[in-house]
Amino acid sequence: xxxxxxxxxxxxxxxxxxxxxxxxxxxxxxxxxxxxxxxxxxxxxxxxxxxxxxxxxxxxxxxxxxxxxxxxxxxxxxxxxxxxxxxxxxxxxxxxxxxxxxxxxxxxxxxxxxxxxxxxxxxxxxxxxxxxxxxxxxxxxxxxxxxxxxxxxxxxxxxxxxxxxxxxxxxxxxxxxxxxxxxxxxxxxxxxxxxxxxxxxxxxxxxxxxxxxxxxxxxxxxxxxxxxxxxxxxxxxxxxxxxxxxxxxxxxxxxxxxxxxxxxxxxxxxxxxxxxxxxxxxxxxxxxxxxxxxxxxxxxxxxxxxxxxxxxxxxxxxxxxxxxxxxxxxxxxxxxxxxxxxxxxxxxxxxxxxxxxxxxxxx
Amino acid sequence: xxxxxxxxxxxxxxxxxxxxxxxxxxxxxxxxxxxxxxxxxxxxxxxxxxxxxxxxxxxxxxxxxxxxxxxxxxxxxxxxxxxxxxxxxxxxxxxxxxxxxxxxxxxxxxxxxxxxxxxxxxxxxxxxxxxxxxxxxxxxxxxxxxxxxxxxxxxxxxxxxxxxxxxxxxxxxxxxxxxxxxxxxxxxxxxxxxxxxxxxxxxxxxxxxxxxxxxxxxxxxxxxxxxxxxxxxxxxxxxxxxxxxxxxxxxxxxxxxxxxxxxxxxxxxxxxxxxxxxxxxxxxxxxxxxxxxxxxxxxxxxxxxxxxxxxxxxxxxxxxxxxxxxxxxxxxxxxxxxxxxxxxxxxxxxxxxxxxxxxxxxxx
Numbered sequence: 001x002x003x004x005x006x007x008x009x010x011x012x013x014x015x016x017x018x019x020x021x022x023x024x025x026x027x028x029x030x031x032x033x034x035x036x037x038x039x040x041x042x043x044x045x046x047x048x049x050x051x052x053x054x055x056x057x058x059x060x061x062x063x064x065x066x067x068x069x070x071x072x073x074x075x076x077x078x079x080x081x082x083x084x085x086x087x088x089x090x091x092x093x094x095x096x097x098x099x100x101x102x103x104x105x106x107x108x109x110x111x112x113x114x115x116x117x118x119x120x121x122x123x124x125x126x127x128x129x130x131x132x133x134x135x136x137x138x139x140x141x142x143x144x145x146x147x148x149x150x151x152x153x154x155x156x157x158x159x160x161x162x163x164x165x166x167x168x169x170x171x172x173x174x175x176x177x178x179x180x181x182x183x184x185x186x187x188x189x190x191x192x193x194x195x196x197x198x199x200x201x202x203x204x205x206x207x208x209x210x211x212x213x214x215x216x217x218x219x220x221x222x223x224x225x226x227x228x229x230x231x232x233x234x235x236x237x238x239x240x241x242x243x244x245x246x247x248x249x250x251x252x253x254x255x256x257x258x259x260x261x262x263x264x265x266x267x268x269x270x271x272x273x274x275x276x277x278x279x280x281x282x283x284x285x286x287x288x289x290x291x292x293x294x295x296x297x298x299x300x301x302x303x304x305x306x307x308x309x310x311x312x313x314x315x316x317x318x319x320x321x322x323x324x325x326x327x328x329x330x331x332x333x334x335x336x337x338x339x340x341x342x343x344x345x346x347x348x349x350x351x352x353x354x355x356x357x358x359x360x361x362x363x
Numbered sequence: 364x365x366x367x368x369x370x371x372x373x374x375x376x377x378x379x380x381x382x383x384x385x386x387x388x389x390x391x392x393x394x395x396x397x398x399x400x401x402x403x404x405x406x407x408x409x410x411x412x413x414x415x416x417x418x419x420x421x422x423x424x425x426x427x428x429x430x431x432x433x434x435x436x437x438x439x440x441x442x443x444x445x446x447x448x449x450x451x452x453x454x455x456x457x458x459x460x461x462x463x464x465x466x467x468x469x470x471x472x473x474x475x476x477x478x479x480x481x482x483x484x485x486x487x488x489x490x491x492x493x494x495x496x497x498x499x500x501x502x503x504x505x506x507x508x509x510x511x512x513x514x515x516x517x518x519x520x521x522x523x524x525x526x527x528x529x530x531x532x533x534x535x536x537x538x539x540x541x542x543x544x545x546x547x548x549x550x551x552x553x554x555x556x557x558x559x560x561x562x563x564x565x566x567x568x569x570x571x572x573x574x575x576x577x578x579x580x581x582x583x584x585x586x587x588x589x590x591x592x593x594x595x596x597x598x599x600x601x602x603x604x605x606x607x608x609x610x611x612x613x614x615x616x617x618x619x620x621x622x623x624x625x626x627x628x629x630x631x632x633x634x635x636x637x638x639x640x641x642x643x644x645x646x647x648x649x650x651x652x653x654x655x656x657x658x659x660x661x662x663x664x665x666x667x668x669x670x671x672x673x674x675x676x677x678x679x680x681x682x683x684x685x686x687x688x689x690x691x692x693x694x695x696x697x698x699x700x701x702x703x704x705x706x707x708x709x710x711x712x713x714x715x716x717x718x719x720x721x722x723x724x725x726x727x
Contacts, residue, residue: 022573025565026466031459032410035403044459087395089456288463308453310461 017042038132039067049131050106055193059112059159060124061097065105066135073100073107073138075170076163076239076266080314081109082134085122089134092119093315095163095241095266096138097194099170110193112159139320142239142266144170149237150178153230155250157185157221157242158193163266164241165194168201168208177207181230185213185221185242223249234259241266267317278333278340281358285309286328288363296333300325300350300361309363311350318352325350330359367631367684375684376627382676383662386669387454395455397668401442401648402460409435416588417578425584432592434649437599439468441651446667448477453664470563471533475555479536485663489608489636490616496608497615499524499531500540503707505615510710517708518701528597533559599649603640606696607656610638611703612689633660634681639674639690646693647671657688 020029034041039048047070051063073079078095098108113124127133142163144152148171154164161184171177182202186192192212202210211229213221223246226233234257240250247265254263278296283303285291292307294300301323304311314322318336324347331342332353340356342348348361367375408431415428444467446452452460466473479495487493491507498504501524502517524531537555541547570589578585614635621632640646640654647654647670655670658677665673681688691699 022565023569023577025569026468026562032406035406084392084395084455084457086391087393087455305456308450308456310453310456310458310463 042068045069045135045137046132047135049127049129049133051129052127055110056191058124059110059193061108061110062123062127063106063108064133066107071137074143075100075166076143077138077140078163079109079138080136083119083122085118090119091134091313091316095166097162097165099166099173101170101173110159110162110165112193136314142241142264148178151232151236152178152180153233153236153238154180154182155223155238155240155242156182157246160241161193164239172201172205177205180208181211182208183211183213183221183229185215187216188214223253237262239264267319278356280355281330283355284360285363286360294355296354296356297335298354299335300332300348300353300355300359304350304363311363313351316351318349321349323350324348325361325363328360328362331356332359371684372627372631373625375680376630378680379630379661382673383665386665386673390454390666394666394668398452398460398666401438405435405438405443408438412592413574416585417581419581419584419588425588429588429591432588433595436468436592436596437649440596440600441653442648442667445651448473449481450664451666468566469529469532470559470566471529471536472558472562475536475558476532479538485660488633488660489614490618490621492618495535495538499535502704504609504703506707506711507615507617514708518704521704525598525601526594528601533563602697603650603653605700606640606693607638607653608636609700609703610689610691610696611699612687613638630661634686636660638696640693640696641690642693644671
C-alpha cells in the first residue's frame with residue numbers, strides 16, 4: 001500500500017470516527033473498539049507481547065506487535081513502554097533491538113532486570129505472551145547516518161548493547177557490513193546479552209570484529225585502551241552506549257582528540273549530579289489542584305505521579321521534553337547539574353528537576 | 364448519643380486515618396481489575412441495550428433494551444462517573460480512567476460538577492449556607508432554613524426534579540443564587556452556560572435525534588426507550604442521593620459550629636450528616652456505592668469497591684465511641700426523606716427535631 005493511499009484511508013477513518021462520535025458522546029468510538037481489541041485504539045498506541053525470549057538469567061527480549069498509530073523505527077531508536085504494575089501505570093524507555101527491515105510488523109525490546117526496580121523486573125519475570133502494554137512511537141538520534149560510514153566503532157557495556165544490536169542486525173539485513181569493531185563489556189561471559197548471536201556473527205562476517213571484556217574477571221574495559229585495541233579509532237564513527245561515567249569519559253576523550261562530532265552517545269539514565277542535596281518544598285500542581293511535599297532530590301515528575309497528578313512523561317532522563325510544565329512560581333534544581341533555576345513562565349523538564357523551595361507549576 | 368470530649372474526637376479521627384491508610388497501602392491490581400471490569404460490563408450493556416432497541420418490534424424486546432440501557436446509564440453515572448470524578452482511581456495513573464480527563468453521560472459538564480460537588484458539597488457537607496446540596500436551592504430540607512410560601516409546593520418540585528435530575532444538577536452547578544446576590548459575574552455564568560449547552564446539545568442529539576433516526580421505522584420506540592432509560596437513571600440517582608443526607612436523623616450544621624474545625628471534627632460532621640443504605644453487593648454497585656454514603660463522605664477518594672470492606676470497621680468504631688451510624692433500607696430512608704419534604708413544606712419553628720447531633724458537634 002502506498003503512503004498516499006494509507007493517508008487517505010486514515011483521513012476517511014478519522015472523519016468516520018468524528019461522525020460516529022455523535023453516537024458515542026461523551027466517549028469516543030475508540031473507547032468501545034478498545035474493549036474488543038486494545039490495539040485498535042488510534043488515540044492510545046498499544047502493543048501486544050507475542051513472545052518472551054530469555055537472553056541471560058536476568059534479561060529477556062520481548063517481541064511486541066504494535067497497534068494502530070505505529071510508525072517504522074530506525075535501528076538504534078528507543079520507545080516508551082507503559083505497564084501496569086500492581087495496578088499503577090509506569091512508563092520507561094527501552095531501545096529497540098530488532099532490525100527495522102524485519103517486516104513482519106513486530107518489534108523487539110530487550111530488558112535487563114534492574115535490582116530493586118519496578119518496571120524492568122516486571123517485564124523480565126512477570127510478563128507473559130498476550131500482555132498488552134502501552135507504547136510511544138520510536139524516537140532518538142542514536143542512529144546510523146545514510147550512507148553508512150565505511151568504518152564504525154561501537155563501545156557498549158551491559159544492556160547498552162541493545163540499540164547497537166538493532167544496528168548490527170540492520171547492517172546484516174542490508175547485506176553490506178562496513179568495517180565494524182564492537183568493544184563490549186559485561187560482568188561475565190554468560191551475562192553478555194546476545195552473546196551467542198554476536199559470537200556467531202563475528203565468526204561469519206569477516207568485517208565484524210568483536211572484543212568482549214568481562215569485568216568480574218578483572219578485565220574492565222577502559223576507554224584508555226581504545227587506541228591500543230583500535231589503532232584507527234580517530235577515523236571511525238563511534239557509537240557509545242553504557243553507564244553515565246563511560247559516556248562522560250567518551251565525551252571528554254573525543255573532545256580532547258578534536259573530533260567530538262564523530263561521537264554519538266545514548267543515555268540510559270539521567271546523569272545525576274553527585275550532590276543532589278538541598279532543601280525541597282511544597283509543590284502545587286495548579287491545573288490538577290494537587291499539592292505535595294517534595295524533597296530536593298526527587299524529580300517533580302515522580303512527586304506529581306505519587307500525588308495522583310496525570311503527569312506527561314517520556315524518556316524520564318531529560319532528553320525528549322515530553323514532560324515539561326510551565327513554572328508559575330518558585331525555583332527548581334536540575335538534578336543533572338545541581339544548578340538552580342526558574343523564572344515565571346519557564347518550561348521545566350519535570351523528569352530531571354526537583355523542587356528548590358516551594359514551587360507552583362502548571363500541570 | 365453521649366457527648367464526646369475533644370480528645371475522644373481526635374482519637375476517633377486517628378482511628379479513621381488508620382483505616383484510610385490501610386486501604387491506600389493495599390490498593391493494587393485487584394482494584395484496577397475491578398474498575399476496568401465494571402467499565403467493560405457497562406459499555407457492553409449499553410451496546411446491547413441500544414442494539415435490542417433497534418430490534419424492538421416486539422414489546423418484550425423494547426423492554427429488555429430499555430432496561431439494559433437504563434442499567435448501563437446508572438452504572439455509568441454512579442459507580443463509574445461519580446467515583447472516577449472523585450479521583451478514586453487517579454492512583455492508577457491511567458489517563459483513560461482519571462478525574463482530570465473523564466466526561467460522563469449526563470447533560471452537566473464534569474468540570475462544573477467537580478467544583479460544586481467535590482469541593483463545595485464534600486468540604487461543607489450539611490453546613491447551612493455553605494453546602495448548596497441542602498435542598499438544591501429549590502427546597503427547604505432543614506428547619507433552620509426560613510420558611511416561605513414558595514416551599515408549600517416542594518413535594519411537587521421534588522417529584523418533578525426526580526425524573527429531570529441531570530438537568531437539575533446542571534442548573535445547580537450554575538449557582539444562580541450567587542449570580543442574584545452578585546457574588547458571581549454574568550460573564551462567568553454565560554461561559555458556564557455555553558459549556559452546559561454544548562455538552563447538553565450533544566447528549567440530546569445522541570439520545571433523541573441520532574439513534575432514533577438511525578433506527579428508521581423504529582424512530583419512536585428508540586426515542587421513547589432512550590427517554591425512559593435517561594429518566595429511570597435520573598429517578599434512581601435522585602432517590603439514592605437524597606437518601607445520603609436528608610433522612611430524618613441526618614444532622615445539619617451552622618457556620619459557627621464548624622469554625623476552627625479539626626480533622627477529627629470534620630470526620631464527625633461527615634459521619635453525622637450522612638446515611639447508609641442496606642443491601643447486597645449488586646445493590647451497592649447500582650448505587651455507585653453511595654449506599655456507603657458514610658464511608659464515602661469520610662474517605663471520598665478511596666476506591667468505591669473498598670467501602671463495603673471498611674464499613675464494619677467504621678461501624679464498630681462508631682459503637683466504640685457511642686456515635687450513631689445511620690443505616691437503613693432504601694424504602695425506610697426514602698420514606699423519611701419524603702416525610703421531611705412534606706413536613707418542612709409547612710412553616711415550622713427552627714427547633715431541631717434531634718438537638719443532640721449538632722450539640723455534640725458544637726461541644727467538639
